[in-house]
Amino acid sequence: MKRQIQFTLNGKPVTADVAPHETLLDLLRDTFQLTGAKETCGLGLCGVCTVLVSGKPVSGCLHFASSIDGEEIVTIEGLETEEGLHPIQEAFYEQKAFQCGYCTPGMILMAKKLLEENPNPTEDEIKDYMVGNICRCASYAQIFAAIQEAASLLKQEKVKL
Ligand code: FES
Ligand code: FES
Structure with missing residues (x-):
């Protein structure tokens, strides 16, 4: 059964309905179309799926989406500002x-x-x-x-x- 979570995504408050087995990586890519983080190993071994959860780098392929309720998520898409690249x-x-x-x-x-x-x-x-x-x-x-x-x-x- 899906459950609703609220979190900050690249500075904006968002909500999402997530399944218990859904990963943070799938949530970002499939629900929010943020495709910078990718999946390769799916085992936490390569770092290709790295995103920041309240400032801490995590492997999005292993991190359950349901655990980010209330957290601040930053993806590569969140680094560029109106002034340009980070x-x-x-x-x-x-x-x-x-x-x-x-x-x-x-x-x-x-x-x-x-x-x-x-x-x-x-x-x-x-x-x-x-x-x-x-x-x-x-x-x-x-x-x-x-x-x-x-x-x-x-x-x-x-x-x-
Ligand atoms: S896809 Fe390799 S660590 Fe997540
Ligand atoms: S894997 Fe191709 S640039 Fe790093």
Whole structure:
């Protein structure tokens, strides 16, 4: 039986009727047409489905939609503002930190959390933090460079993450 939940999605209050077995990833993609987060492994192993639940990165493929009642959800679609791309998105673009782009939304959201916790990460710290996000195109060098560039942009622009 479905149950109604209320939550904030990319800054807007929303409601949805969710089935007990429905995942957050399916809810975002099928009900809200937010297709940035994707499914690959479906096992919590690749990070492609990463979204932020009240600031914490979670694997949308494993997270039950029914558990997000009252939470704040941020997806990749929520980062861009009227002023333009988020500095982390800008840095990924500038560094060409993608090939197919499949992993990019999850990478950027995980990088956002990393830079909130550690505004000046070393390359080793970036590698450690991003270990759960897999890029099958192996664009790791560019992704790590983009995260370092994002850290520098955020310092210059003094943007609140
Ligand atoms: S699809 Fe969710 S972690 Fe791989
Ligand atoms: S850019 Fe293709 S999987 Fe990362």
